[in-house]
Amino acid sequence: MAKNxxxxxxxxxxxxxxxxxxxxxxxxxxxxxxxxxxxxxxTVVPVIMSLPMGFTNFNMIQMPKWVGLSNxxxxxxxxxxxxxxIRNTLIFAIFTGPFSYVLSFxxxxxxxxxxxFLKTFFTFVFYAPSMTTSVYVTWQxxxxxxxxxxxxxxxxxxxxxxxxxxxxxxxxxILTVVIIVQLWMSMGAGFLAIRAGFQNIDxxxxxxxxxxxIKNRWQELFKITIPSMGPQLLFAAVMQISTSFTVGMVGQNxxxxxxxxxxxxxxxNHATDYGWVRYEMGYSSxxxxxxxxxxxxxxxxxxxxxxxxxx
Numbered sequence: 172m173a174k175n176x177x178x179x180x181x182x183x184x185x186x187x188x189x190x191x192x193x194x195x196x197x198x199x200x201x202x203x204x205x206x207x208x209x210x211x212x213x214t215v216v217p218v219i220m221s222l223p224m225g226f227t228n229f230n231m232i233q234m235p236k237w238v239g240l241s242n243x244x245x246x247x248x249x250x251x252x253x254x255x256x257i258r259n260t261l262i263f264a265i266f267t268g269p270f271s272y273v274l275s276f277x278x279x280x281x282x283x284x285x286x287x288f289l290k291t292f293f294t295f296v297f298y299a300p301s302m303t304t305s306v307y308v309t310w311q312x313x314x315x316x317x318x319x320x321x322x323x324x325x326x327x328x329x330x331x332x333x334x335x336x337x338x339x340x341x342x343x344x345i346l347t348v349v350i351i352v353q354l355w356m357s358m359g360a361g362f363l364a365i366r367a368g369f370q371n372i373d374x375x376x377x378x379x380x381x382x383x384x385i386k387n388r389w390q391e392l393f394k395i396t397i398p399s400m401g402p403q404l405l406f407a408a409v410m411q412i413s414t415s416f417t418v419g420m421v422g423q424n425x426x427x428x429x430x431x432x433x434x435x436x437x438x439x440n441h442a443t444d445y446g447w448v449r450y451e452m453g454y455s456s457x458x459x460x461x462x463x464x465x466x467x468x469x470x471x472x473x474x475x476x477x478x479x480x481x482x
Contacts, residue, residue, distance in 0.1 A: 218463065225457035231450050242457035253458070255433045256441040259346065260416065260462075263437060264469075266350050268415035271357040272408060276365055278358070280392070283369040294366055301359035307424040310352055314338035314425075339426045345434040349422045356421065357414060361407030368403030372396060408473045416466045419443065438462045 193200060225242055227235035246253050282293045300306055313321045316337040323335040338344045372395070377385075380395050397404070419439030422428075426435050428444060438458060446455030 221456040221459050221463070224453055225460045227453040229451075229453040229456075231452055235453065238453070242454050243461075245454070246457055246461065252433055252436065253438075253441055256436050256438045259433075259435060260418070260437045260439075262346065263350065263353065263418045264412075264415040267353045267357055267418060268411050271354055271415070272361070272411045274354070275358055275362040275407060275411075276404075279362060279365040279369055280396075282366065294363075297358040298362060300356045301362075306352075306356065307421075310425060311339070314348060316340060340431050342432050342434040345422075345426050345430055349425060349435045352425060353418055353421045357411070359410065359414065361410035361414075364403045364406045364410070365400070368400035369396070371403075372399045405474065409470055412466060412469045412473060416462060416469065 224235065226237060226239055228238050228242075229235040278293075278297055282290055282297075285293065315321075315323065316335055316339065318324060318327060318335050320335065320338070322338065323332065326332040327335070336344065338348050376395050376399065377391060380391060385391055385394060417439050419437045422430055422435040422437065423440060423443070428440055428448075429436055430440075439462065442455045442458040442462065445451045445458065
């Protein structure tokens, strides 16, 4: 009978090889220690704590009181605002997720065709809005609801509007305005990862492709470029999913919390409202856990779709 060569010994060999590589790259791991301490303390630990806390009634003053599934039942059955938040979050995820992902890829592709100076310049131009929160002041000036607002002034001068539109208080415009600003600010880490992916492609692959019969840039894109950027595309997709599902800061800073008639209220805004305004930490943790589960499922779907490009 043949012996199983893929059993415990094989696993031990993998662990031995992993530990060997850790020792070889110990300098890199040592430099990661400060980041990992803060990441575990302020990200991993709160995420782990949020699950049991979601089954309690906790106001940060008294001891948590176990309430079982009561928070989740209230969330889906009795909380009408949460249903509005789910709808708005899905709208944001649809428009600012796939659209922003494709837009980041196309812009990075176009920038990659430029000379080195223009590459650096336009990369900074598209990435800069994601680094600062002062852009909200600029957008509030543009979208101001009086005749001095830049957008209202231009549209009234052109005769398109007869009176100033209330862009950030009228429910007809709020959601659209927040989506536009979110898209404008979405060129973040995912965009930089795609830019790096383009730069790391071996140029000889295009020469080999031309010999094999690839005739135009579109064939190069789908047969060489995209398959060569699997890890970067996956990272960018995960970042876009995280951004689109946790969107809330843009609306909170632009149209307030809560927005008029909850027109731009997202799940993240709902968690912020209960956690930071009402201090109902148990209920807020239940909201965050539902959001975490939705993001996890979405990430699994993206891994399944893009996994073939990682080989």
